[in-house]
Amino acid sequence: MNINIDFVNKLRISGLRPTKQRLKICEVLFNTEKTFHFTVNDLSKIISEKLNQKISLATIYNTVHAFKKKGYLKEISMNSDKTYFDTNTTHHHHFFDSSTMKLIDLSDDQVEKIKINKALPGKKISSVEILVKIENE
Amino acid sequence: MNINIDFVNKLRISGLRPTKQRLKICEVLFNTEKTFHFTVNDLSKIISEKLNQKISLATIYNTVHAFKKKGYLKEISMNSDKTYFDTNTTHHHHFFDSSTMKLIDLSDDQVEKIKINKALPGKKISSVEILVKIENE
DNA sequence: TACTTTCTTTAGAATCATTATAAACTATAA
DNA sequence: TTATAGTTTATAATGATTCTAAAGAAAGTA
Structure with missing residues (x-):
């Protein structure tokens, strides 16, 4: 092997x-x-x-x-009774389908650049994660 | 009263x-x-x-x-052993300070409009939440 | 190879947040 | 006042995760 x-x-x-x-x-x-x-x-x-x-x-x-x-x-940062892990370690985001309780990747380039207009003195940003909750139409 | x-x-x-x-x-x-x-x-x-x-x-x-x-x-959507609630029910986002384990509000107008360029058939977006993790510089 | 040290695995116990249960209690409407 | 439906409560149950301490395996050294 x-x-x-x-x-x-x-x-x-x-x-x-x-x-x-x-x-x-x-x-x-x-x-x-x-x-x-x-x-x-x-x-x-x-x-x-x-x-x-x-x-x-x-x-x-x-x-x-x-x-x-x-x-x-x-x-993955989301509220759930269980902890989810992701084998995709590149920077990306997620959809969370409330109907199926499943996560779906949302790649970084599918989201328009996020700009945070708030600085906190003495602190630096370590990550920015978006969670898009979806449900059946 | x-x-x-x-x-x-x-x-x-x-x-x-x-x-x-x-x-x-x-x-x-x-x-x-x-x-x-x-x-x-x-x-x-x-x-x-x-x-x-x-x-x-x-x-x-x-x-x-x-x-x-x-x-x-x-x-609040974030991975933690506990569930956090927020009395601020307006649409907004959060900083999570890993150094202090505290949440800080990030108001909607402090984030430039988020555009998700990915549609999922039969699904509609119910919420979009950003979690910005910060730490000491 | 033999020995020693350090790291790993393991079963089961312990912990901690949360939910379920079922009986006692209370607000409300007739 | 009475009946009913909604609430509270202590406690048990659940379920994810972590801890423990002993047995086992890998790596380093001679």
Whole structure:
């Protein structure tokens, strides 16, 4: 499996030991054409149901947080009982469909430049995220 | 107290019975100059510690949700372990200061008009919210 | 290779916000 | 005053997330 060699290197470079649990999670998250949104519960189900593997929930939480810290995942800012993560770490925004409870990417160039005309002394902007809520017409 | 007469009327108009618990919560939330942000836990503390009153947590949850449903409160979209509410129900956005974990209003006219150049068939936009994360310089 | 250290994984317990339940209570209308 | 529908409440239940402490695995060193 040469796919995994990349992941092994990436993990090592990040200071994370390439354990088989982390490699499995890498495959699920980063071995796809398209980026996607997920909750820890989603990820856990993919691993146990689709791949028939057993990785402890605690490990999945640990790994997701470690990946987020390293910048390989983004946490999405929205109010929900669950926390959503995004494998698309480029700067972009989201639609949230209240009818289906699903997130949809809204790329940066599909939004006209946002200009914030308010400065807060001693503070700098670290991110600007738009959440567009949609519903059935 | 003529303040309360207003609240009694407002509650009645909204189809909510003006109970003493709801009136007390109205006073805390709406009897101030400035709007503010709070969590259910904050509100509960204000009532028990500052006002020395006892309102069940369940009632506070019920009331806050009822007020939100009627449009007297807004829920703020951001990822946090707690849910934040806002007594400012006009259309506006937020700064979230990661250093202090506090929300700051960003009024609509302090943001240049947002244009979303992506339409989703069969869906309509119900809200557009910007969250600007800031940190110490 | 053997040993040591440090990092990881794990099951299960603990925590914390929130919601559900069901009985007691209260506002309202007739 | 009485009946009814809406409310409050304590408490239990739920569900996501974090903590714990012990067992296991990777990396570094000789």
